[in-house]
Amino acid sequence: MFLRTIITFLLSYIPLLVFSQTLINPVIWQDHPDLDVFRVGHTFYYSSSTFAYSPGAPILRSFDLANWEAVTHSVPYLNFSPANAYNLTSNSRAYVKGIWASTLRYRPSSDTFYWLGCVDGGKTYIWSSPGGNARSNGGEVPPESWNWTPRPVIDKCYYDAGLFFDDDDSQVYVVYGNTQIRIAQLSVAANGDLREVRNQLVYASSDMTVEGARLYKRNGEYWIWVTRPADAQYVLRGNNPWGPYTRRVLVDRIQGPLVSAGYAHQGGVVDTEDGRWFYVGFLDAYPGGRIPVVAPMTWGSDGWPTVVRDGANGWGMLYFLPVNTTRKVGVLGPRVDEFKGMKLGPEWEWNHNPDNGKWALSTGLVLKTATVAGDLFAARNTLTHRIHGPKSRGTFRIDVGAMKDGDRTGAVLFRDKAAYIGIHKTGKTASIVMVDNLNLVEGSWTTSSTGRVAVTGPSVTGEIWLRIQADITPAFGTNTGRQAIFAYSTDGKTFTILGSAFAMSNSWRYFSGYRYGVFNFATKALGGEIKVKSFVMDIV
Ligand SMILES: *[C@@H]1O[C@H](CO)[C@@H](O)[C@H](O)[C@H]1NC(C)=O
Numbered sequence: 001m002f003l004r005t006i007i008t009f010l011l012s013y014i015p016l017l018v019f020s021q022t023l024i025n026p027v028i029w030q031d032h033p034d035l036d037v038f039r040v041g042h043t044f045y046y047s048s049s050t051f052a053y054s055p056g057a058p059i060l061r062s063f064d065l066a067n068w069e070a071v072t073h074s075v076p077y078l079n080f081s082p083a084n085a086y087n088l089t090s091n092s093r094a095y096v097k098g099i100w101a102s103t104l105r106y107r108p109s110s111d112t113f114y115w116l117g118c119v120d121g122g123k124t125y126i127w128s129s130p131g132g133n134a135r136s137n138g139g140e141v142p143p144e145s146w147n148w149t150p151r152p153v154i155d156k157c158y159y160d161a162g163l164f165f166d167d168d169d170s171q172v173y174v175v176y177g178n179t180q181i182r183i184a185q186l187s188v189a190a191n192g193d194l195r196e197v198r199n200q201l202v203y204a205s206s207d208m209t210v211e212g213a214r215l216y217k218r219n220g221e222y223w224i225w226v227t228r229p230a231d232a233q234y235v236l237r238g239n240n241p242w243g244p245y246t247r248r249v250l251v252d253r254i255q256g257p258l259v260s261a262g263y264a265h266q267g268g269v270v271d272t273e274d275g276r277w278f279y280v281g282f283l284d285a286y287p288g289g290r291i292p293v294v295a296p297m298t299w300g301s302d303g304w305p306t307v308v309r310d311g312a313n314g315w316g317m318l319y320f321l322p323v324n325t326t327r328k329v330g331v332l333g334p335r336v337d338e339f340k341g342m343k344l345g346p347e348w349e350w351n352h353n354p355d356n357g358k359w360a361l362s363t364g365l366v367l368k369t370a371t372v373a374g375d376l377f378a379a380r381n382t383l384t385h386r387i388h389g390p391k392s393r394g395t396f397r398i399d400v401g402a403m404k405d406g407d408r409t410g411a412v413l414f415r416d417k418a419a420y421i422g423i424h425k426t427g428k429t430a431s432i433v434m435v436d437n438l439n440l441v442e443g444s445w446t447t448s449s450t451g452r453v454a455v456t457g458p459s460v461t462g463e464i465w466l467r468i469q470a471d472i473t474p475a476f477g478t479n480t481g482r483q484a485i486f487a488y489s490t491d492g493k494t495f496t497i498l499g500s501a502f503a504m505s506n507s508w509r510y511f512s513g514y515r516y517g518v519f520n521f522a523t524k525a526l527g528g529e530i531k532v533k534s535f536v537m538d539i540v
Pocket residue numbers: 019020021320321322323324
């Protein structure tokens with residue numbers, strides 16, 4: 001594999017590096033699964049799934065398909081039922097439930113973005129936002145124009161939904177389903193609400209499972225993109241939305257661009273303003289989660305698409321930049337956040353819907369204890385951030401001076417098999433601890449282990465820097481446990497490692513990858529608080 005990589009590099013990459021601007025895969029080394037991509041004017045949008053994290057369904061944007069930034073979330077809070085599960089109250093929880101394989105599109109005639117997704121196999125939830133006249137601004141939305149409001153739910157599950165507004169918006173379709181692929185036609189009321197007016201089976205697969213459907217139109221023909229989980233992409237071609245459709249394979253177990261990251265699959269396609277097409281799929285890059293890769297497509301004389309391979313007939317690590325533009329986006333990667341704005345940045349998501357009375361922005365992020373619990377997974381208001389791969393570290397600078405007896409705070413490597421470095425306050429003493437063995441049961445997602453203090457360090461007053469250094473280099477399908485190291489500092493310069501390295505789980509069943517998180521919960525009584533003064537994520 002190593003030799004193959006070198007040969008591939010020599011054959012096909014050096015000309016790209018020398019002569020042009022380059023797209024590097026993965027384009028985002030962060031967990032952004034079940035993606036839906038589309039373009040409005042010169043702006044590309046990307047929606048992804050977030051399960052019980054809140055806010056949900058983040059939206060990324062790009063001007064060249066290679067550089068992306070986070071702009072907003074389609075679902076500002078999870079308005080799903082039962083509310084106590086999504087709010088993490090009354091001993092209910094929704095880990096691994098919530099938002100998966102949802103869809104986001106723009107309707108130009110009403111300048112409206114619509115998100116919809118089936119939640120927990122029941123109803124389809126819909127949210128919309130005005131576009132701030134995006135259609136006249138090359139698709140760009142002024143940040144203050146994002147304003148997501150819930151629409152009436154559709155009392156039916158559009159499983160793995162793909163929304164599509166046909167030319168001039170006159171027809172609205174949602175393609176969805178597992179193996180039995182259906183299309184629902186929707187009407188748009190004067191107030192913008194969506195309602196189903198027709199529903200039909202359009203393709204029944206007899207030989208394999210297919211799902212993750214997306215609907216597109218090109219040269220008057222309709223195309224449904226479906227994945228065979230979790231290693232192939234198929235295309236269905238028809239003369240009208242209702243079929244009949246003819247199927248062909250697009251990619252099946254295509255190698256690369258990363259090893260131990262599964263095969264690129266699922267996702268969708270998008271064209272540029274000048275009519276070139278790109279396929280965006282994702283890799284099962286656990287322990288980091290599912291990360292997107294882009295490749296150009298060509299269309300044959302018979303009208304069928306092909307993904308452009310690299311010199312070794314695999315998915316390339318480098319391609320020509322899809323769009324040469326001087327328009328720039330921010331960075332989705334290394335960053336410093338001092339929590340100075342009026343709102344949390346769009347990179348942050350809580351473990352479930354937060355208790356909004358228990359946190360505030362005030363020269364830092366104030367986290368009051370929101371839950372009395374013996375279990376981090378049962379505690380509200382754990383704030384999480386995607387880990388940038390393949391290797392990065394997340395450092396939280398925290399003032400722990402206002403913790404109360406019994407409080408637990410810290411920087412957590414958050415997933416169903418978790419560990420943290422934190423502060424346990426007992427009486428008047430705040431001790432630095434490294435805790436592992438915080439585990440959920442796969443499937444029921446109940447807590448099987450609330451943690452074990454592996455090492456106790458010195459006591460601390462005032463400020464402390466807590467750091468997690470995580471290697472999320474893909475190890476999917478292997479027995480290699482990628483490692484995370486926990487460290488603290490009292491001056492922000494000299495860090496001391498606490499405990500031994502923690503081996504992360506490569507299982508896909510929790511779906512979301514590991515995240516950096518900061519938490520503060522009580523085991524005795526509410527009333528304590530911490531202040532998070534900064535978060536720094538840097539590449540190592
Ligand atoms: C971008 O610029 C490079 C270098 O000038 C050129 O080779 C490439 O074809 C351009 N790509 C596009 C999409 O215009």
